[in-house]
Structures are given as structure tokens and as C-alpha cells.
Amino acid sequence: MKPLLVFALSLTTLFSYSQKAENIIIITTDGLRWQEVFNGMDSSLANNKKYNQDDSLYLYRKYWAGNESNRRKKIMPFLWSTIESTGQIYGNRLYHNYVDNANPYWFSYPGYNEIFTGFPDTLINSNGYPPNPNTNLLEYLNKQPGYKNKVAAFGAWDAFDRILNEGRSGFPVYSSFDKFGGIKPSITEQTINKLMQDSYKPFGDAECLDVFTHYAAMNYLETKKPKVLYIGYGETDEWAHSGHYKDYLDAAFMVDKWIRDLWNYVQTNPLYKDKTVLFITTDHGRGDTIKDEWTSHNNKIKDAGQIWFAAIGPGIINKGEVKKAQQLFQKQFAQTMASLLSLVFKCEHETGVKIDLNAD
Numbered sequence: 354m355k356p357l358l359v360f361a362l363s364l365t366t367l368f369s370y371s372q373k374a375e376n377i378i379i380i381t382t383d384g385l386r387w388q389e390v391f392n393g394m395d396s397s398l399a400n401n402k403k404y405n406q407d408d409s410l411y412l413y414r415k416y417w418a419g420n421e422s423n424r425r426k427k428i429m430p431f432l433w434s435t436i437e438s439t440g441q442i443y444g445n446r447l448y449h450n451y452v453d454n455a456n457p458y459w460f461s462y463p464g465y466n467e468i469f470t471g472f473p474d475t476l477i478n479s480n481g482y483p484p485n486p487n488t489n490l491l492e493y494l495n496k497q498p499g500y501k502n503k504v505a506a507f508g509a510w511d512a513f514d515r516i517l518n519e520g521r522s523g524f525p526v527y528s529s530f531d532k533f534g535g536i537k538p539s540i541t542e543q544t545i546n547k548l549m550q551d552s553y554k555p556f557g558d559a560e561c562l563d564v565f566t567h568y569a570a571m572n573y574l575e576t577k578k579p580k581v582l583y584i585g586y587g588e589t590d591e592w593a594h595s596g597h598y599k600d601y602l603d604a605a606f607m608v609d610k611w612i613r614d615l616w617n618y619v620q621t622n623p624l625y626k627d628k629t630v631l632f633i634t635t636d637h638g639r640g641d642t643i644k645d646e647w648t649s650h651n652n653k654i655k656d657a658g659q660i661w662f663a664a665i666g667p668g669i670i671n672k673g674e675v676k677k678a679q680q681l682f683q684k685q686f687a688q689t690m691a692s693l694l695s696l697v698f699k700c701e702h703e704t705g706v707k708i709d710l711n712a713d
């Protein structure tokens with residue numbers, strides 16, 4: 354090979370994305386612990402009759418491996434292949450890489466508020482809190498040139514209407530059992546609506562199964578071509594509260610598969626390819642295994658404010674699993690996500706400073 358060609362090839366490897374991000378897909382999976390993300394299945398929970406749903410055989414066959422790096426791959430194979438090899442993953446406390454809630458409550462509404470507004474508002478202290486008074490990043494983006502009417506949110510939980518202040522924000526928020534497609538649903542939307550309506554509803558009327566949220570969001574991405582899409586999955590939290598460790602791991606496994614589907618879609622579609630970042634995180638952590646507190650989370654549960662996040666796409670160099678000792682907070686995500694689109698999130702409240710994902 355001629356030296357010049359070698360040089361050109363190594364440049365392409367170094368700068369694999371030729372452009373900056375213009376689109377972002379934000380993904381959350383409610384209350385998925387960093388413990389499973391980084392260490393894989395916990396054998397003490399899989400062995401515990403209280404939690405293994407009488408199927409430790411299934412759990413061991415599907416999710417067990419002798420060491421942590423192989424084990425975590427069994428739950429989240431896409432995170433620990435493509436994202437590890439081309440993106441960044443933060444929050445492994447083994448390396449003192451700490452990511453935490455800045456809000457003092459460690460449950461969902463305060464957590465999502467912190468993610469989307471960058472402001473850990475202490476007045477937001479209940480999941481029943483009224484429509485969010487704080488301006489969020491999505492409504493800010495919806496007002497920026499080129500982004501108007503190109504923002505949409507899909508969440509399994511009905512509280513997203515209030516968290517994202519659907520009434521004020523000016524972009525659609527499809528939550529829980531909201532019908533997709535408005536007054537003129539397409540054939541696909543009609544089918545998703547019917548399946549959702551007639552589906553098993555283990556979480557009552559407040560939350561649908563993730564599969565409906567996912568396929569409705571995917572259909573929206575394919576047909577409406579948003580520049581900013583939020584997808585909020587909920588089953589990881591619900592099954593953990595129920596003490597269903599098998600369902601909890603299966604829910605995390607499925608979210609990882611759907612992240613793969615989203616990434617494969619954007620990277621094979623010219624409108625999105627090499628112009629789209631994925632930002633993946635969670636609203637809060639949960640308790641530890643040792644005290645049987647893994648099912649729960651709030652400020653009385655030790656360590657439940659410990660979280661993690663990952664990102665992949667243009668403008669994000671490959672660091673893989675970040676092993677640097679540092680303290681990051683959820684309140685920094687809003688400005689970080691804005692900066693990935695080369696924007697600054699301007700609003701009436703204070704915000705956490707952006708994380709420079711490409712700094713040493």
C-alpha cells in the first residue's frame with residue numbers, strides 16, 4: 354500500500370463521522386441499576402427464591418457468565434459491543450467514575466425533570482407533581498431554527514405529559530395508552546393502537562408495556578422523520594418494584610435490542626446516517642442487593658441516587674467504558690445533549706454545566 358493511501362485510511366478511522374450531529378435520540382430505561390449495566394446478573398438475586406420467579410435455570414442459561422465483562426454482555430450485548438467500541442459509557446463505580454442524581458429525592462419525576470431541564474428543582478418532590486414549570490430542553494429545541502415541529506416524545510408512563518409539560522411545550526408527548534396517529538392514524542398506527550388497547554396491563558392505566566412505546570416511536574421515526582426523539586421505557590423499574598428479577602433483566606435485554614434497532618435504522622438511512630447521536634440513561638438508581646433493597650429507590654434507600662449514561666454518534670470520540678475517576682451529575686445532561694447538537698440550552702432557570710465528552 355502506498356504511504357499516502359495508508360495515511361488517508363488512518364484518517365478515516367480516526368474521524369469516522371464526517372459531520373456534526375443534527376439529530377438526537379434520547380433513550381431512558383427507568384431505574385435500571387448501574388450494578389447490572391456494569392456487572393451483569395447478580396447471582397445472589399438469581400438464586401433467591403423471592404426474586405427469581407422460580408426460574409433460576411432460565412436466568413443462568415440466558416444471563417450467566419463467569420466474569421463481569423462477559424456477563425454484562427449477556428444483558429446488554431449492543432451496549433457492550435457497538436457502543437463500547439465506538440461510543441462512551443459512564444458510571445462504573447469500580448473505577449470511581451461516579452454519575453449521580455443531583456436532586457435529593459431519587460425517584461422518577463425529579464429525575465426526569467433533572468435530565469430534561471438541567472435543573473434539580475427541589476420543589477419537584479412527588480411523582481404526582483403538576484405540569485412542570487421549568488423549561489425543558491425538548492421545548493427549547495422545538496423553537497430553534499430547523500427543529501420546529503421536528504421534536505417528539507414517547508413514554509410508557511403517563512406522567513411524561515406533566516414532566517414535559519405537554520400543554521405548554523408545543524411538541525407531541527405520547528404517553529401510556531395515548532392513541533397514536535391522532536385523528537387519521539395510519540394502518541400501522543391503528544394496529545399498534547388495537548394491540549395496546551387489548552394487551553395485558555400489569556401496571557394498570559398509568560403505564561403500557563414498553564413494546565408499544567417502542568414500535569410507535571420507531572414508526573414515528575420512519576414516517577415523520579423527527580430531528581429530536583425521546584423514548585422513555587418503563588418496565589425495568591416496574592418489574593424491579595415487583596421483585597421480578599427475571600422480568601427486570603428481560604426488560605433491560607429488550608431495551609438494549611431496541612437501541613440496536615434504532616442505531617441500525619439511523620445508520621442505514623441517509624437522512625440520519627452519521628448525523629445522529631444516541632444518548633442513553635436512567636432517571637434514578639436503586640438500592641443494593643445486600644440489604645434486599647434492590648427493588649426500591651428513594652432518599653431512604655442507600656445508593657439509589659447512583660446512575661449511569663452512554664452516548665454514541667458524531668462528535669463523540671470512542672472512549673468505551675470510561676475508567677477515569679470523576680464525579681458527574683444528571684443535571685449536566687441537558688447542556689451536554691444540547692452541545693452535541695452544537696447548541697446552548699437557554700432558559701429561565703440555572704442548569705448544570707455540559708460534560709465535554711471529548712476531553713481527556
Ligand SMILES: [Zn+2]
Pocket residue numbers: 384461590591594650
Ligand atoms: Zn420506581
